[in-house]
Amino acid sequence: MQISVALCTYNGERFLQAQLDSLACQTRLPDELVVCDDGSSDRTLDILTRFAERAPFPVQIHRNACNLGPVDNFFQAASLCRGDYVAFCDQDDVWREDKLARCAAAFADPDVLLVMHPAEVVDSQLQPLGRIMAVPKPGVRARLASPLWFTAFGISMVFAAWLVQRIDWHGRPPDRHNKDAPPMGHDGWIYVLANMLGKIAYLPEPLVRYRQHDTNDTGAPAASGKVALQRALTAGYAQQQWLADVAACYVASMEGLARQHPGPLGERFLEGAAAYRDMWRRLAARAELYRPDLGAAHKAARLLRLAGSGGYGARDRGGLGARSLLKDTAFIMLGRAH
CATH class of the missing domain: 3.90.550.10 (Spore Coat Polysaccharide Biosynthesis Protein SpsA; Chain A)
Known part of the structure; x- marks a missing residue:
């Protein structure tokens, strides 16, 4: 080696x-x-x-x-x-x-x-x-x-x-x-x-x-729980839809690589594309919770459907995770859609 x-x-x-x-x-x-x-x-x-x-x-x-x-x-x-x-x-x-x-x-x-x-x-x-x-x-x-x-x-x-x-x-x-x-x-x-x-x-x-120093290209900034929650509450529909669009780009990228690598490697790329496609569907459904033209009751109903379908399952199994559920619930309850 x-x-x-x-x-x-x-x-x-x-x-x-x-x-x-x-x-x-x-x-x-x-x-x-x-x-x-x-x-x-x-x-x-x-x-x-x-x-x-x-x-x-x-x-x-x-x-x-x-x-x-x-x-x-x-x-x-x-x-x-x-x-x-x-x-x-x-x-x-x-x-x-x-x-x-x-x-x-x-x-x-x-x-x-x-x-x-x-x-x-x-x-x-x-x-x-x-x-x-x-x-x-x-x-x-x-x-x-x-x-x-x-x-x-x-x-x-x-x-x-x-x-x-x-x-x-x-x-x-x-x-x-x-x-x-x-x-x-x-x-x-x-x-x-x-x-x-x-x-x-x-x-x-x-x-x-x-x-960490004053000329880092990237760094490791510390974010408190309060800051993380504030980011979630101000993310808005455009940001959530952007994340769904990015997931769709992952799908397209993996499908392209599958075409470039036929055989066992290509099959694995297709399986990866399928996993990201499931993520895209969950993210698209999540974005609907942030639509400014929907009332809180409609948003709550959509959140319950997403949760009931396993959308907030463990992140290492393709789900959005429990923290996303908490953030989305707080967003709806506080009425901060915009």
């Missing part, structure tokens, strides 16, 4: 050395480090070059001709990797020394396509902020047994390289978190593919310190 690390850099001189040092201190060293730099204008490339000269594993450094942005840059880096498995790596985090060893052990099951673990959120000086970026309950889950929608973070992933090398990522569905964003991120896409095509292993312990 060979494991590659796909590292993307862009003006990362401030924290890059600490991340590189944590790679060199792994108890199970990576078999290679592939770096794609997105046009840094600081000392990033100098730091990488010096590290490559003394690293205890091969280092490839690629400088992009034009800026790709983080998502496409990660896809490019992963596609250049030669290992059997790939670990996404941010330029500003720090890995626990046993990260790769712990993840490699989970691939003893050949059907495992993705290993994920929690991450500890820290400040710019690596001091804990008291938050953990969690993953589902530890253990190995069968195909389509993980939540269909889960906010996966690349820093927590090691995955089978063929998910990038054999499957075209250009037809990804939209990012469900942001209407104005490009297609879904590299980490979300890998999660979706792994859930449809094989098993996912979830480890219990945080194996990365996820550094």
